[in-house]
Amino acid sequence: MAFWRNQKTRGWLYQLAALLLVAACIVWLADNTLENMRNRGIQSGFDFLSQPAGFAISESLFGYESTDTYWRAFLAGLGNTLKVAVVGIILTTILGVLLGVGRFSHNILIRGLCLTYVEVFRNVPLLLQLLMWYLVCVEWLPNVREAEPFLGIYLTKAGLALPWFGDMPVKAGFGIKGGVNLSPEFFALLLGLTIYTASYIAEIVRSGIASVPRGQREAALALGLSRGQTMRLIQLPQALRVIIPPLTNQYLNLTKNSSLAVAVGYPELVSIANTSLNQTGRAVECIAVIMAVYLTLSLLTSAFMGWYNRRSAIKER
Template identity: 50%
Template sequence: MIEARPVPVRKARSMSWSSREGRSLIHQLVAIAAVLALIALLVRNTLTNMRLRGIQSGYDFLLQPFGFDISETLIPYTLASNYWTAFAIGMSNTLRVAIIGIVLATLLGTLIGIGRFSPNLILRKICYAYVEFFRNVPIYLQLLIWYLVFTEMLPDFESAWQQGSFFLSKNGLSMPWPVWELGHTLGLLGLLAGLAAGWVLARRARRHFELTGEPRPALRIVLGLMLAAAVLGWLAGGAPTGWNLPAKGDFQVEGGAALTPEFLALLLGLVFYTAAFIAEVVRSGIASVSLGQHEAAASLGLNKRQSMRLVVLPQALRVIIPPLTSQYLNLTKNSSLAVAIGYPELVSIANTTLNQTGRAIEALSIVMLAYLTLSLLTSALMNWFNASAAIRER
């Protein structure tokens, strides 16, 4: 005879002052109300003081033409463009340096972090010296040094260092760039489609490895899919082959694509500085994996490279990803220091805007909202990646 298990009786929640849950809820509501009241008081006093001093407020200035020149932009504008366009240009410049910087800093930091475990003594010491030097010199000072390198130590454009169609001088780096046509757009879309298909295959290969212990060459297949899809898209668009090549003009190197000294100084400063911290994050993550895991990988016949890629790094990711997210956020926020070297990112545009319009609170609030949005999106993406990379118990 099977005895029926008693069903646990849930206690009804009481929201009265006599219950613990009720008092906790009331305390939280009171705290939230106090914070909202303080914010409302500050806003009211600020608006009152601004009105007494004859200072205009509001965001209507965003529809007015900004009327100043921006040295570097990915978004076309005219003198009649409004402040919305100016802030969009600043945001695009911030995203440009942040995205490229995150990719390069991750690659460099990972290599240096792994190099800290190299059996080669010289390589280990070089990686150690790199980390200790770059993370202990303030980022602001590093940006100024890189800016001086590109603006004072490089030759003028008449004596620019030339390697093929690449020119490096005080005016920046000039390089060939394809004449953009439909084939390039379709090739880029094919590359993204191949990347998505490769990601699905990589997940299946990882799941197969977790179930059977047999590795599959996922990296080669992913790269092959990306290359094949990109080439097919390029061929479907007419296989364009035109290039815009830079050449020396009367006053500067003309044609091609150009990276300004300000952008290069900011990018290299952020990459070298952040990579030092990422290297320590990677080193600590690898060091957290027990020696028994290395020995188990060796007993399975895996060499050191396979052991690092298939055994050590997947386990180290759960330690690496959370602090790595902080470094990505720091790199994005440190890009605001570009105002010191004249790169027109978001803070630089905001400073010029508030000097012209006097809308300091409004301009700064836009900057705060932009950086808050970027930080939350970065955190959400990294949290998703952290959840997908977590080791699941069988």
């Protein structure tokens, strides 16, 4: 038999060809990029990270001044991404689970409302929802001057001010002092991400609960548990195994979707990178930073969830 008829040899030849093809593409692209950059006088390298950024960031977890370096600016952006992602994930889980469980209510009003919620918010693009929430925040909410607190909470054009352990927000001049203040950009983004993702989580929770065999529920009810107890102690824990893998995907989606903040002006990683890109012209580096950060976040989350999933999986003999 000729050697090219051999299955194994052919396998290796195909793989070698694929590898060469990919390598050739990369070399070709890199070569073009370098030549283009030379022609247009674009500088390359990550040395700009240690230069002063020169632009202001409206909010930051760690103190940031416009005289700080690009490196610090990216860090501030990452902080803002994580802030909205963590708060959003907590809120959307609560809302999503409530909506998903609501689909099993005996009350047809609750069932109908939960279904309507899911259908409405899942079928409109997130970007559009974000733009709408932002518009409502900055145009329809009252000015600080005319605002009246509701249970100590101020919801104004300046954003949301919440009481925090006895520290009540009060009006001071044009702004609000005290308590926890959320900017309208952050508030709109958080609202949009939470409401949109919750519609997906609700469906995941619903199908998770539906996957638990009927007998489990009937047995629990026969034992005299109430419907609430049955859901909490019997159905939800068993549904969790089905729920967790797609839930991880939704958490990752929420984190990735927080990049849409660039449309409402919340200074998270992508909008900082976008500003830096326009200022320095170093497109390759800035986009590489965005991709590297999101990839790391994705890999870390899936590693953690993989570990958690293995822990909660059924232990069989």
